[in-house]
Structure formats: C-alpha cells, structure tokens
Amino acid sequence: MTVLSMSRMEIDRVHVLRDLLAERIRTREAAQLMGVMTRQVFRLLRAYHAGGPAALISKKRGKLSNRSYPHGKPIAFYSDKHATFRVNKVGATGGDGMTQFGRALHELNIDIICANIPQAKGRVERANGTLQDRLVKEMRLAGVSTIEAGNAFLSAFMEDYNRHFAKLPFNDKDLHRPLAAHDDIEDAFAWKEARTVSFNLTLQYDKVLFMLEPNETTRPLARQRVTIYDYPDGHFAIKHQGRSLPYKVFDKLQQVDQAAIVENKRLGQILAMIAEQQKQMDMKRSNKAPRRRGQGQSMFKVG
Structure with missing residues (x-):
C-alpha cells in the first residue's frame, strides 16, 4: 500500500x-x-x-522556497525615472539629494539604476497593464468579493501568471546578499526628516510640537539639527547622531486649554500663542508626510 x-x-x-x-x-x-x-x-x-x-501533491515539496532566504537584499534596484526613486527637480538644493525611497536603499547599501530606454520602461508598463486588467477580471470570474478571499486567491494567481509569462534568468544563482550586522530594517524604512531644535528645546513636524526633555544630552542641542523617525506603525523617535532623545508631544491639532498651559510652564508663552492661532489655522495635516490610515494607535488622526 x-x-x-x-x-x-x-x-x-x-x-x-x-x-x-x-x-x-x-x-x-x-x-x-x-x-x-x-x-x-x-x-x-x-x-x-x-x-x-x-x-x-506540490512538486515543490521538500525544496527551498524563495522565501527561505530571510531579509536578503539585492545588489541594485532597476526602476524608471519616477520621482519616487530620484530627485527630478532641476536645481534642487535642499535635503541630501535623495528621495525617501532612495535614502532607504542607500542605508542598506543597495544601488538604484534608472532605465533610460523605452524598451526597459515598456516592459514594466506592460506587466502593470496586464495585472491591472487581468487580475481584476480573474477575481471577478472566481467570485472574489472580500479582502480575505482576494488574499487567498493571489497565491494561485501568481503561480498561474508566472507559469505563462515568467522568463528563466540567464543565471539562476540567487545573488541576494544577507543583511549586514549593522543593517537596521526598521530604521531604514522609517520616514525621516531633519529639524532644527529651538532654544526652548522644541521642534515641529507635521503640525505637532515635540518637546525634548531637558538633560545634559539635550541642552547642548539648541539650534542643532536632529532627525525625526516616523515609523510605518505610527510611533516616533528623535535622534541626534544615531542616539535617541527623550521627548514629550504636544499635538497642535488638539485644542489647548489653560490646564495644558499651566502644566507646561516652560512653554507657557508658546502654548498661549498656539491657542490664539488655532482659531484661524488650517486643521489639516501635511500631504507630504505618510498617511496614518490603518496604523492602529497612532497619535495622528487621518486628515
């Protein structure tokens, strides 16, 4: 048997x-x-x-899958010239000359190569067009009507799609490199923006006032540049030369009451000014910063 x-x-x-x-x-x-x-x-x-x-029975039983190489990173990322991947504005002088995406790859020691010929860009666009059209129709034919059913459907769709359209590489060796000991995936994928600390040890980001806790580390940072780390799950860090700084948060989109002003005596004048200005201020957050929708217990409301 x-x-x-x-x-x-x-x-x-x-x-x-x-x-x-x-x-x-x-x-x-x-x-x-x-x-x-x-x-x-x-x-x-x-x-x-x-x-x-x-x-x-799956023919892949007993074989290593592509996902068996955890956190592998490529040598280079091949893309088009979209502003997500490179700074396209002529004469741009601010920042470090890299987009947020480009900075993340740079921190992981991954190069970006931008396509400069129609054939290369066309291959990507054809694939996108096929997926945007074919995938929707296949899901409709399969009766998929919920997110859960859609997620379950994708693995079979990918297998069938690759069987019809995938091309074998000239060299099938996996050239993904393992993460280095100093690679920090969480920090690399955070949205980062630099800010100048005021004399009162405060800084602003996305209409939120951050107040550094005064101590021997933070006091010398007045008028110095620090970096806001805005993580995908909604939490924050403020760092200077890689060192995390303690802080409190005062959200300018919340109403200021007298209790808050009394509690924060060190910032009494600043908070009083904010209370007056809130009547005229735009209560929407920046469109530049990442959206907080679906991030759970984030301090920010979705604008």
Whole structure:
C-alpha cells in the first residue's frame, strides 16, 4: 500500500474534485472552494484523472522556497525615472539629494539604476497593464468579493501568471546578499526628516510640537539639527547622531486649554500663542508626510 503525504489544502482539493466529478457542485463553485481560477480547476481535474490524488501533491515539496532566504537584499534596484526613486527637480538644493525611497536603499547599501530606454520602461508598463486588467477580471470570474478571499486567491494567481509569462534568468544563482550586522530594517524604512531644535528645546513636524526633555544630552542641542523617525506603525523617535532623545508631544491639532498651559510652564508663552492661532489655522495635516490610515494607535488622526 502506498502512503501519500498530503497537506490539508491538497486533501481538501481531492474532496472538491470528487464532488465536481459527481456533479454535486459546478466548476465555478469548485474554483471558489479551492481559491483558484476556473481554468486552473480544469488543469487540476486533468491531473487528477491522469494520476489520482498523488498528482495534486506540490512538486515543490521538500525544496527551498524563495522565501527561505530571510531579509536578503539585492545588489541594485532597476526602476524608471519616477520621482519616487530620484530627485527630478532641476536645481534642487535642499535635503541630501535623495528621495525617501532612495535614502532607504542607500542605508542598506543597495544601488538604484534608472532605465533610460523605452524598451526597459515598456516592459514594466506592460506587466502593470496586464495585472491591472487581468487580475481584476480573474477575481471577478472566481467570485472574489472580500479582502480575505482576494488574499487567498493571489497565491494561485501568481503561480498561474508566472507559469505563462515568467522568463528563466540567464543565471539562476540567487545573488541576494544577507543583511549586514549593522543593517537596521526598521530604521531604514522609517520616514525621516531633519529639524532644527529651538532654544526652548522644541521642534515641529507635521503640525505637532515635540518637546525634548531637558538633560545634559539635550541642552547642548539648541539650534542643532536632529532627525525625526516616523515609523510605518505610527510611533516616533528623535535622534541626534544615531542616539535617541527623550521627548514629550504636544499635538497642535488638539485644542489647548489653560490646564495644558499651566502644566507646561516652560512653554507657557508658546502654548498661549498656539491657542490664539488655532482659531484661524488650517486643521489639516501635511500631504507630504505618510498617511496614518490603518496604523492602529497612532497619535495622528487621518486628515
């Protein structure tokens, strides 16, 4: 007797295909139950006819997947000339000459190569056009109507898409490099902006007033440049030469009351001025900073 080692998903597919062969369900229902496209149902059905349940066992079983190389990084990133990847403004003098995306790659020692020929840019655009059109239609045919079903559908779609359109590389060696000991993924992917500390040890970012805790480290930083780290999950850090600084937050988009002014005696005049100006100020946040939608317990409201 032959014993087959099958995953839960593969066993479920056997039951679905048996119901389909017995005409207890239709092809579209089978596709929904298995989370695949209709044409893949026919492919699985042919395989099941030819080899039985064993034909449904993944050929990748026992092989290393592409995700088995955790946090690998490429040598270079090939892109078009979009402003996400490079500073396109002629004569730009502010900042460090890099976009936020470019800075993140620079910190991880990854180069950016921008395409300069139509053939290279066209290949990307054709792929985007195919996905924007084909993916939507395939999901509609499979009856996908929720985010959860869409996420479950994507793995099968990617497998089928790559089988039809993927090209084998000239060299199949994985050239991704492991992260170096000093690579910090969380810091590299944070949105960073430089600010000047005032004499009162305050600085502003996205209409929020940050107040550095006065101590032997922060007092000498008056009129010095520090960096705001705005992380994707909504939390913040203020650093100077890589060292985190303690701070308090006063959100200028919240109403100021007398209690707040009394509590922050060191900033009494500043807070009183803010209280007066709030009546006329624009209560929307900057469009430049990253959106906080879906970040959980962030201090910022979505503008």
